Amino acid sequence: MEQGSATADSYEVLPLRAAPDGTVHVPGSKSVTNRALMCAALAPGRSILRDVLVADDTRAMMDALSSFGALVTLDEEARTVEVVGADLDVGGDIAVYARQSGTTSRLVLPAATLRSGTTLLDGTDQLRARPFGPQLAALRQLGATLDELGRPGCLPIKVLSRARGGHADITGDVSSQFISGLLLAGPLMPEGLDLALTTNLVSEPYLDITRDVMAAFGVSAEGLRVAPGNYRAADFTVEPDASSASYFFGAAAVTGGRVTVEGLGTGSSQGDVAFVDALEQMGAHVERHRSRTTVTGPAQLRGIDIDMRHISDTAQTLAAVAVYADSPTRVRGIGFIRGKETDRIGAIVTELRRAGLQAQEHDDGFSVVPGTPQPVVFETYDDHRMAMSLALLGLGFPGIALVDPGCVAKTYPAFFTDLDKLR
Numbered sequence: 001m002e003q004g005s006a007t008a009d010s011y012e013v014l015p016l017r018a019a020p021d022g023t024v025h026v027p028g029s030k031s032v033t034n035r036a037l038m039c040a041a042l043a044p045g046r047s048i049l050r051d052v053l054v055a056d057d058t059r060a061m062m063d064a065l066s067s068f069g070a071l072v073t074l075d076e077e078a079r080t081v082e083v084v085g086a087d088l089d090v091g092g093d094i095a096v097y098a099r100q101s102g103t104t105s106r107l108v109l110p111a112a113t114l115r116s117g118t119t120l121l122d123g124t125d126q127l128r129a130r131p132f133g134p135q136l137a138a139l140r141q142l143g144a145t146l147d148e149l150g151r152p153g154c155l156p157i158k159v160l161s162r163a164r165g166g167h168a169d170i171t172g173d174v175s176s177q178f179i180s181g182l183l184l185a186g187p188l189m190p191e192g193l194d195l196a197l198t199t200n201l202v203s204e205p206y207l208d209i210t211r212d213v214m215a216a217f218g219v220s221a222e223g224l225r226v227a228p229g230n231y232r233a234a235d236f237t238v239e240p241d242a243s244s245a246s247y248f249f250g251a252a253a254v255t256g257g258r259v260t261v262e263g264l265g266t267g268s269s270q271g272d273v274a275f276v277d278a279l280e281q282m283g284a285h286v287e288r289h290r291s292r293t294t295v296t297g298p299a300q301l302r303g304i305d306i307d308m309r310h311i312s313d314t315a316q317t318l319a320a321v322a323v324y325a326d327s328p329t330r331v332r333g334i335g336f337i338r339g340k341e342t343d344r345i346g347a348i349v350t351e352l353r354r355a356g357l358q359a360q361e362h363d364d365g366f367s368v369v370p371g372t373p374q375p376v377v378f379e380t381y382d383d384h385r386m387a388m389s390l391a392l393l394g395l396g397f398p399g400i401a402l403v404d405p406g407c408v409a410k411t412y413p414a415f416f417t418d419l420d421k422l423r
């Protein structure tokens, strides 16, 4: 078994010798970066995006927008992207490969209905297994013609003609990304956009991120309505990723250490910042500032019962933290995460059990009984969040290793290097 390389077949996370005490700089938000890239590509003129996330999911978006005709120039070292907006009337039939990225694909599909040529949208087998049905139905209601070339409601999908916009119904309980993608494309539809929710909504804070980024590029979305209009090029700075930060807040909580994440605080529109509220309920001490958050772990964490429907990317992090508590934890409201990179409920419960722990699946979530994990090589299911979450068990217990650590490249290529900075 190899150590110290995130591209090795498996990676052992060694226990911390001392509780961490320090400040962490996590990379830019995936959700904000991809929205800013989209707005910049739809805006006439030149935008500059700063502190962007450079990872597989954002490269997927940069490549997609280049295919749209935008000029996208990434300075990887400076983490800056210059974007010159695309002329959507200059047609041409294009193919977009969204890799593993749900966000990229669900943001690109509605934008493709603004183009004059056809767009073939596809992704990895993992992405082909994820749902697109509700977004397809809404786009058809908005006047676009689309062909499902694979399984019904799934990629690959070909966009054949443009949307005129207007009213559409949409479900909110499968993925908020469908709505974000429609809102982003909304101002450039001739009739604008007026969406009506047909179910309750999950991952709601991501819609706030969408509206905030749109506003920074000169377009205002009111609720689920957008009037016809144009984006304006902008100079835009991306804040750190709150989901990525959850692993470091979790590390402080489980070790009784103290970790500050710089650049992320009460001023953030990212819902996943509220992961620290969950840690607080478990007994951690949280200091909140406008653009900085500090978590200090307690002598002993306690289990909680929590609904995570709006912050589900941190549910696996919480599952790992729950192992360190002194009473069970129950997570609710997240049945829809079975449709993410993997069935995340099934995967996290299977892996905790593989380590000899007691965990249980429920239709809407999972429960975890605290304990001592046995030495184990965890499967990671080609899911970056499985790897990053289960790494937290390695910080406190010996013999914890992860298969395919390189899967973190989806959103956080330097994750293991940054985790080592806690040592």
Ligand SMILES: O=C(O)C1=C[C@@H](OP(=O)(O)O)[C@@H](O)[C@H](O)C1
Pocket (backbone or CB within 6 Å): 030, 031, 032, 103, 174, 175, 176, 177, 180, 202, 203, 206, 312, 313
């Ligand atoms: O819009 C976004 O940027 C995202 C929305 C969430 O997805 P769902 O709305 O499918 O829950 C989240 O899980 C994903 O990582 C990013």
Ligand SMILES: C=C(OP(=O)(O)O)C(=O)O
Pocket (backbone or CB within 6 Å): 057, 100, 101, 102, 103, 104, 313, 340, 341, 385, 411
């Ligand atoms: C679900 C995720 O990503 P996406 O939907 O963008 O593939 C994630 O990052 O946890």
